[in-house]
Amino acid sequence: MSDISHEVAHGMVEAAHLHISSVPVWAIAVPLIGAILAYVIGRRSERARDVLAVAITILTFGLVASMCPVMLSGGKIAYTLHSPFTLYEPTFVVDPFAFLIALVTSFVWMLATIYALSYMTHEHARNRFYLFSLLSLAVDLGVLLAGDLFTMYIFFELLAIFSYVLVIHVEMPEAMAAGRKYLFIGITGGLCLLAAIFLLYHYSGTLEITSLAQALEGIGYLRYLICALMLIGFGAKAGMFPVHVWLPDAHPVAPTPASALLSGVMIKAGAYGIFRTVNMIFTPPAEVAEHGATVIEHAATWATATNIGYVVIWIGIITMFFAVILALMQENSKRMLAYHSISQMGYIIMGAGCAAYLGADGALGLAGGLYHIINHALFKSCLFLTVGAVYYRTNELNMYKLGGLWREMPFTALAMFVAVMGISGVPGFNGFVSKSLLHHAIVESYHHHGDPLLGFAEIIFVVTAGGTFASNIKMFIFTFLGKKPDNIKKIGKVEPAPLPMKIAMGALVASIILIGIMPNLLLSIVVPATGLHAFSLHGIEHLAEYMTHPLHFFTAEGVLVASTELMIGGIIFVTGIRFGWFHWEHKIPRWFGVDYWYGQLADKFLWLCKKPFTAFDAEVDKAYLAAANGFLGIVEPSTKLDEDINKAYVKGAKKFLKLAGPATKLDKDVDRAYVKGAKGFVDFAKGPATRFDKGVDKGYVKGAKGAVALARRPVARARRVHFTGTYDKLTTFGADPIPTIVVLVSNWFMQISMALVGIVAYPYAFVNYILDLISKKSGEPITSISEKTRQFRETYKPTMPHVESIGFALFIVAVMLTIYIIYIALEYFLHF
């Protein structure tokens, strides 16, 4: 062992020195502000926006890279945004582990943005794309550079929302469906994470991302729940089994630069979180680690880490294996790559698991996992970009409908070939290095406790690597080699990829090869990054040895494993093509996948919301209204009663009015009688009376005349005869009085008879009139009142009291009883 490696290892174990610098904040702020700026400018000029977007990503990359010197020395950068006004003062802490992922993130983002310059020309809503791409960059870096769980959570949640817009960019139905799934799983994961953060905060009293294993010792199995919640939260973003279901849908539908970012970079935010959880929060702190696992009082703490590590290893193994099987059966290149993203995440998760399982000796697992994060970011984004370049020129994603393109797109073909070599772990390319480290880690885990299952895991590891090679080489062969199918021939001459695409792919190819040839280049930061957890000197020295002697990677054993993998891959490829195994996906029943059950669950849940729950609500509401209506129903009879009374009044009044008719007639008749009487009287007065009067008058006059004559005569007679006047008078009287009396008497008779008619005939007329009315109404002649009465008795039905009125009465009784009961209750409770 060389002195240098010893020195480096020692440096790692020593406490890292802390630098205060605002660079991390700026690295987040620049794309954040730049995003809005680009959007505003983009509304005016697309070209200016494109330039600005690329400039922002370059600047961001530069800012992240500027932290390199501190990181190389194993230091940390910390910064706290002090503000009295916010709920919480966000802190940013950058250690080499976070730095390395942030570096590759900003690097790939820069290249993807350059690539997008030409790719996005045939997409709509470009302004929106750049806005959300840059926002996602900002929050992705936020996740990586955050110094406490709270800040991390905020950025993590925002990443899900911002990247959602990238997923659904094309706005096709399948994109929308994928986006919906993505968002819901992302948010659910975020909420699980939040729940875990709350619990961590509550039980440990800190939000710092540091080893909390000892603080959590006392809470029993709850610590496993917290860990599970965190794993689900981060795993949902990382594409971990079984919360991966969104990934194969969401990654292919996004525009290619976004796919590259999603698959290459953004899922790493989840992986980063898994490492932080498994290898930092739930692993004992440095001072315990130095004592090793042998110290009894720390045994429980170690046991937790080991248990978690064991489960995580298996999650990783399952993830990598099932995904590669599905990847083998894909036709759509982008979808296949998405499955490979899941599979490769399986390797990374397994690395985290090994590191925790091996405890103090787990440096290899951690280094391998981290190294694979970097490598996967490079080759997976490169693969997506090459597939996208082909799609850009041919508009075809189905690999079986492509072929023979290497003559026209040589650069792209070369780039894809290099990336395929990278992902397959061929020596000389970057994937080989990290896969070797991971293979060492799983083998070491097997030897650690001699668990035979882990030996089986190692076999799965190798077979998976073979499958990876088989499916990727299949994609390369079908896309670029062979003969052109008809649909491609129709296009005519296929143009090579445009320059910005070539720049992006070229940079990735260069880094893949560079890392492959000089693995120690990256190891110089990977080794400090293992300071995440205080590993034993032995492990780190082992790593540092690789760093100083890169050729140690290319030992006979490493190359042997790699060639085994390739051989298995070759066999799978040949037999698969021969027997048509690559088209089995459609034969697998849908219920076999987790996705199906999620879908069922969501459907059933929505059904539950729509049907029983809402129906229930409606029922409750109805019940209220029914109660209210019941009350009204009780009130109604009383209202009805009221109405009835009212009606009775009205009826009575009408009847009364009807009655008033005859009465009026009577009145009129009486009136008429009066008038008649009066007339008769007047007539009488005018006629006989006057006559009588006249007669009397005449009589008087005559009498007077007679008297005068009588007087005259006697005077004359007296002169002649004394009694002659009397005789005259007598003769005059006897001639006139008799007719006068007759008239008088007859007049009196008339008056009396008329009065008699009034008294007797009018009641008769009245009754007659009523009968008349009744007979008119019934339409039948009614002969007598007794008949009418008989009929009335026959037709009349006595009304029973309404049911409602009985209800009303009962209600009143109930109310009285209730009041009484309340009274008694109150009396009892309040002791009146």
Add this chain to the structure above:
Amino acid sequence: MEPVYSIRPALAIAISLTCAGLIGLTGKRHRNFREFWTLSAAVSKYIIVISMFPLVYHGGEYIFSTFEIIPGVGFDLRVDAFSMFFSFLSSFLWIVTSVYSIGYMRSLHEHSQTRYYLSFAVCVASTIGIAFADNLFTLFIFYEMLTIATYPLIIHEETPEAMAAGRKYLIYLLGASLFILLGMVITYSLTGTLTFSNSGILAGHGTPETLKTLFVLFVIGFGTKAAIMPLHGWLPSAMVAPTPVSALLHAVAVVKAGVFGLIRVIYFIYGTDLMRELGLGLPLAIAASITIIVASLFALAQDNLKLRLAYSTVSQLSYIILGVALLTPSAATGGIIHIANQAFMKITLFFCAGAIFVQTGKKNISEMHGIGKTMPLTMICFAICAMGMAGVPPMAGFITKWYLCLGALEAGQPIFVAVLLTSALLNIAYFFPPIYNAFFMEPEKGAKKDNDPTWWLLLPIVLCALASIFLGLIPRAPFTPLRLASVVVEQIMGGLL
């Protein structure tokens, strides 16, 4: 700090009543003048309220006392921190809503606008009265006044549906107020006073059974307005009212009056210690949790945007009740702060729903394809506040969630964390479709471009959306609701733990 005797509390109430009179006198012949009254009263009321802010903020009180009605209970007003919290919020939002109302009512050429503005002014006066009430009796008077003054606003459309909703409203709310009355009488007979006190007045009176029964009476009474399930039925049907009414009254004033009353009862009649002693917090918290989850499920099933918002209100109101019922400082802070946070976010959402209706005549979410592209500003505000409702970090809703979850853990009830987070997920589930339809679907052919409403409508929307961002970004800035809420909590519980 010595309380200050001042006429200002009475003035704040009187000003909107006077305004109501003036509106009535002006009528529809001078509609500009009529709306001038509304706006000027709103602004002057706000100024009066804000003039009391500094003293109250530092723990002082304003008192205005009049005659005694029954021995020991007068028609008294008092402004403490909690009163200030509620009155500050509702008087500020009255200004905003007035502006919006003018735009909305004029755009739709609504009938009976005089009646509308008049009732509105009375409603706000009652709300402030509820906030300033010094005792349960005064509170009850204003509470009843609010119920009745809202009725003309609900039946504004005068359609059979509206009349039915109005009837339902009265059945629910007037029925419930009988329980308050009964509770009040029992409280008075037990203690001989109804005046609110920071430490509660019921401690040491009556048997535990009595106090528990009494509490149930109060919860039913105030809970109906606060729409605790299953007493929530009136709220969704009251959505037939014009949107500004739904916005201010059914997101802020009326429903929050119920919550306010409940909080007054819990902390100022019972007091924290007595509540803990009697163990009344947990049952109420469970009832609130059920409401939170079940109302969210109902919201998922609605297609009418306003109905969905209404069920969301039902759910969100129970956040407040849950926070208060947990009886820990953080939870209480979370609950009280949510009165303001929910108000700002929900009022924006309702405003947006109204703006969509004014501009496109659409009420159902399934019809709102691509409106985000034709009405970008409106729908961006909608999206911001909808995310805020779900508690997505930089928005105001997250502050609530944070404090409530901490409070739940403080109370040793981690199950409520699960309730809150599940609800957050459901929130996303039911707020997502309108956003999704708005931004990522193509608008119908022939839809107008740049269809954002007039600034009368847009300004309130943007203002409230900005407020809900700022309340989430810098919640601890001086004079923000969070600061005031901590003053309240300090008064009733002696500070944050």
